[in-house]
Amino acid sequence: MKTIIAVPDFTRKAHLKKVLPFVLDKLKGQDIEIIIATGLHRPPTKNEIKTNLGNIVNRVKISVHDHKSVAYFGKTKKGIPVYLNKKLKTADSIITVGVVEPHLYAGYSGGTKVVSIGLAGEKTINATHHPRFLDDPGTKICSIKNNPFRDFIEESSSPLPIRYSLNIANNKTFWGRPAISFKKAVKYSQKISEKKINKAFDVIICNIPKEKGVNIYQASRAFNYVANTKRSVLKKDSLILVRAGLEEGFGKGLGEKRFMNKMLKMKSPGKLIGEIKKGGCLAGEHRAYMVAKAMKKAKLGFVSERAYLYKNKGLPFLFFKELKEARAFIKNHFKKQPNILYLKNAFTSILTS
Numbered sequence: 030m031k032t033i034i035a036v037p038d039f040t041r042k043a044h045l046k047k048v049l050p051f052v053l054d055k056l057k058g059q060d061i062e063i064i065i066a067t068g069l070h071r072p073p074t075k076n077e078i079k080t081n082l083g084n085i086v087n088r089v090k091i092s093v094h095d096h097k098s099v100a101y102f103g104k105t106k107k108g109i110p111v112y113l114n115k116k117l118k119t120a121d122s123i124i125t126v127g128v129v130e131p132h133l134y135a136g137y138s139g140g141t142k143v144v145s146i147g148l149a150g151e152k153t154i155n156a157t158h159h160p161r162f163l164d165d166p167g168t169k170i171c172s173i174k175n176n177p178f179r180d181f182i183e184e185s186s187s188p189l190p191i192r193y194s195l196n197i198a199n200n201k202t203f204w205g206r207p208a209i210s211f212k213k214a215v216k217y218s219q220k221i222s223e224k225k226i227n228k229a230f231d232v233i234i235c236n237i238p239k240e241k242g243v244n245i246y247q248a249s250r251a252f253n254y255v256a257n258t259k260r261s262v263l264k265k266d267s268l269i270l271v272r273a274g275l276e277e278g279f280g281k282g283l284g285e286k287r288f289m290n291k292m293l294k295m296k297s298p299g300k301l302i303g304e305i306k307k308g309g310c311l312a313g314e315h316r317a318y319m320v321a322k323a324m325k326k327a328k329l330g331f332v333s334e335r336a337y338l339y340k341n342k343g344l345p346f347l348f349f350k351e352l353k354e355a356r357a358f359i360k361n362h363f364k365k366q367p368n369i370l371y372l373k374n375a376f377t378s379i380l381t382s
Contacts, residue, residue: 032056033120034063035143039073039081040240040247041128043197046083051204052124052195053088061089064114066147069096069154069312071282092116096283099150102188107177109157111185112150123191125207129198129214131222131379133253133319134163136173139196140211141186151283151312157181158315160306170257171223171379173215183208199377218377226380229264231367232359234332234352235271235375242273244280245339245346246288246313248331249320251375256323262370262380267327268362270347270355271375275333284313291317295345298324330355 034052037043053061063085065073072093079086100115117123129139134157146154157178162168167175186207194207196214199221203214235251242248251271256263263269279289291314295301298321305318323329330347331339332355340348349355359367372378 030121031060031062031119032122032124033116034061034124034126035066035148036063036126037128037143037147038065038067038070039077040070040243041138042238042240043126043128044200045081045126046085048126048195048197048202049082049085051202052126053085056124062116063089063091064116064148065091065093066143067094067096067282068147068149069151069282069284071280071285094148096149096151096154102185105181105184107181109181109185110152111145112153113144113185113189114148117144117148117189120190123189125191125194127194127196127211129196129203129211129218130377131171131218131254133170133250133257134158134168134178135182136169136171136176136179137211137215137218139198139214140182140194141189141191141207142182144189144191145182145185153185154284154312158312159309160315160318163315163319164306169259170254171219171259222377223379223381226262226370228368229262230267230370231264231363232268232270232369233263233372234355234369235269235372237271237273237375239274241376242271242275244277244285245273245275245331246280246282246285246316248273248275249288249316249329252323252327252329253319254375254379255372256326257319258379258381260381261326263327264368268330268347268359269323269327270330270332270349272332272352275331275335275339278338282313284316287311287313288316290314292320292345293343295321298322298345 099112102111127139132138194210196203198214198218203210301321336348336350
């Protein structure tokens with residue numbers, strides 16, 4: 030019996046070394062393959078695989094998703110083509126492992142997203158990251174009901190033999206049938222992540238997990254987690270800062286390279302938004318579209334030791350080497366004493382007024 034276990038790439042903290050032995054122990058005697066779901070992001074290095082999977086690399090076959098090596102699985106009711114990793118065609122059963130936390134498009138990540146997006150081909154990812162999806166009123170953070178992006182995930186994965194899901198929410202695990210496990214994890218995550226704030230802020234300074242700050246593509250998502258909430262907590266002429274390592278620059282995957290090209294060519298947020306609304310975009314370019322939308326609401330910047338690599342390079346971001354430098358800018362920029370909020374983790378603290 031062939032069983033495929035789909036796991037997220039290492040920009041998601043899924044504690045795979047700890048949780049996968051639990052799954053493998055339930056599958057003794059089966060032909061098992063773990064596929065690392067990368068979407069259009071770069072493949073992990075051998076060292077990253079060893080670091081994140083440990084001795085599991087010696088127990089079962091490990092492979093990395095290739096967005097070019099896909100098979101056609103049909104179309105959804107809305108006509109979205111479903112191209113997924115061709116190895117799924119050979120699977121008798123599939124198990125998904127996911128991290129459940131607020132997600133800009135899916136409402137909450139986790140569930141079968143690791144298959145429908147993480148193991149998808151470029152045509153599918155392009156279609157689901159198009160403005161007609163992203164601008165739909167139902168496509169919003171922390172909302173899984175009447176959300177077309179989440180609906181696509183569920184519909185495209187439903188014909189597959191996904192038997193069980195292991196969902197991790199704030200380091201707590203939920204194991205069971207896919208829909209039940211996911212809903213329980215979402216309910217738990219909602220209590221922790223969704224926070225009501227009764228005032229607006231001039232400055233929001235965001236901390237993010239190390240693995241999500243390795244490049245500008247991933248780290249820039251935090252801007253939208255602050256700016257794209259149901260009710261804004263930002264004052265006029267506000268500033269959002271993200272603290273991140275930015276070790277990989279813009280990032281090394283196909284999506285990251287497309288994002289970089291769009292950002293470098295951007296003349297103004299309004300022009301980029303209009304261009305993409307009119308002509309559409311490829312996956313990766315959608316991140317530039319979302320960043321431009323955040324720029325309509327606030328100035329955006331990074332605090333990073335590598336700030337010197339990005340300053341004066343034609344990028345539409347502020348860059349500060351350290352918080353001391355950022356605070357000096359804030360003091361000079363705001364005429365009155367600004368209201369400043371520090372977020373411990375911008376990806377799991379979703380604010381609404």
